[in-house]
Each structure stands twice: as C-alpha cells, then as structure tokens.
Amino acid sequence: xxxxxxxxxxxxxxxxxxxxxxCTYSDSASNYFPWYKQELGKGPQLIIDIRSNVGEKKDQxxxxxxxxxxxxxxxxxxxxQPEDSAVYFCAASNSGGGADGLTFGKGTHLIIQP
Amino acid sequence: DTGxxxxxxxxxxxxxxxxxxxxxxxSEHNRLYWYRQTLGQGPEFLTYFQNExxxxxxxxxxxxxxxxxxxxxxxxxxxxxxxxxxxxMYLCASIGSGTGGVGxxxxxxxxxxxx
Numbered sequence: 001x002x003x004x005x006x007x008x009x010x011x012x013x014x015x016x017x018x019x020x021x022x023c024t025y026s027d028s029a030s031n032y033f034p035w036y037k038q039e040l041g042k043g044p045q046l047i048i049d050i051r052s053n054v055g056e057k058k059d060q061x062x063x064x065x066x067x068x069x070x071x072x073x074x075x076x077x078x079x080x081q082p083e084d085s086a087v088y089f090c091a092a093s094n095s096g097g098g099a100d101g102l103t104f105g106k107g108t109h110l111i112i113q114p
Numbered sequence: 115d116t117g118x119x120x121x122x123x124x125x126x127x128x129x130x131x132x133x134x135x136x137x138x139x140x141s142e143h144n145r146l147y148w149y150r151q152t153l154g155q156g157p158e159f160l161t162y163f164q165n166e167x168x169x170x171x172x173x174x175x176x177x178x179x180x181x182x183x184x185x186x187x188x189x190x191x192x193x194x195x196x197x198x199x200x201x202x203m204y205l206c207a208s209i210g211s212g213t214g215g216v217g218x219x220x221x222x223x224x225x226x227x228x229x
Contacts, residue, residue, distance in 0.1 A: 107156050
C-alpha cells in the first residue's frame with residue numbers, strides 16, 4: 001500500500017518568514033495530494049490540494065508543488081502569521097476517492113514565533 | 115448543513131465497556147469514511163461506505179469494531195469490549211461522488227479515552 005513520509009516533524013519560524021514542509025510518497029499510482037491543517041481539539045481542515053496532472057498550485061500565501069518523477073510534494077507558506085501555528089498533514093490518494101481513502105503523513109507541528 | 119458533525123465530542127469509558135459514535139456527513143455526500151488518529155500521528159483509514167454499502171475495511175478494524183450506515187445518511191461506529199489501546203480520536207470524513215476524489219471534509223472527531 002501507499003506510504004507517506006513527512007518532514008520535518010517540528011518547524012519553528014519567525015513571524016513573516018516562509019515555512020516549507022516536505023512529503024514523499026511511494027505509490028506511483030497516487031494522483032491526489034491534499035494538505036490539511038489541524039488545530040488542537042479539531043478535525044483536519046483542507047487548506048490546499050493538487051492533482052497529479054498539475055505541478056504547482058497557489059492560493060494566496062499557500063502554495064503546493066508536486067514532482068511526480070521524484071514522488072515528492074511540498075507545502076509552502078509565505079509571510080507566516082501567528083494563526084498559521086498548527087499541525088499540518090500531507091496525504092496521498094491512489095483511488096480517486098474510492099476504497100482506500102487517504103494515506104497521511106505523521107504531521108508537522110508548525111510554530112510561528114512572534 | 116455546512117459540515118460533518120460527530121457526536122459525542124468526548125467519551126470516557128471503562129475498559130470492557132461498549133461505545134458507539136455517530137457521524138452525520140454533508141447531506142449530498144454519498145461517500146463516508148472513518149479514520150482513527152492517535153497522539154502525534156496522522157489519521158489512519160478504518161473503513162469506507164458508499165451510500166449504505168460498506169466497501170472497504172482496514173486491517174486495523176478488528177472484530178470488536180463494527181460500522182453501519184443503514185440509510186446511506188448518518189453512520190455509527192461501535193467498539194465492543196473496549197481496550198486501553200482503543201483510546202484515540204475517531205474522525206469521520208465525507209466526499210461526494212463525481213469529484214474525482216477531491217475535497218474530503220472531516221468532522222471534529224470523537225475523542226475516546228478508555229480507563
């Protein structure tokens with residue numbers, strides 16, 4: 001089955017700086033790569049996603065890049081703000097929303113230092 | 115209905131007791147998933163429904179676990195004879211058909227503590 005590795009496990013950046021979180025996946029059939037933000041006591045919230053036919057996607061301060069050849073994808077957050085502090089999860093899916101759902105990485109605890 | 119609703123939010127139970135959780139997905143979503151999340155880990159897939167049919171189960175779902183979605187709307191997850199290792203956050207997610215697998219929406223979860 002799919003295996004998703006995520007790094008780093010903890011990332012501390014100064015407010016206003018950029019943050020980058022990286023993930024690798026093992027199943028070349030994976031075709032959907034979402035990123036979730038999870039705040040304490042809440043469920044994961046989708047912040048951005050990318051399909052395998054696209055190399056990059058941007059939404060305001062958040063961007064995701066995908067390298068299918070290397071089987072890795074990254075989340076980029078620019079101009080970080082205190083409210084960006086949370087745990088971020090990458091995930092991969094190879095079934096188009098079908099049986100196996102999403103395989104998640106172990107998460108990155110992002111800390112924004114004021 | 116603008117989101118996935120899960121009840122209860124928290125459940126503390128004694129080892130050996132049975133517990134049941136409920137998930138109400140987004141009304142137009144026909145696919146419903148259950149995940150389990152332990153501390154410091156990402157969510158792990160447990161089982162999946164398309165309408166009322168349970169189509170896939172993870173090997174994580176032991177015989178003590180059972181899930182239903184009787185009318186293709188809400189779903190329940192029951193754990194019988196709970197063990198301390200069952201302590202986790204149980205998350206429900208839903209997604210509509212025809213989306214190409216894009217845009218799972220998660221509920222806030224039910225946190226189970228087995229004492």
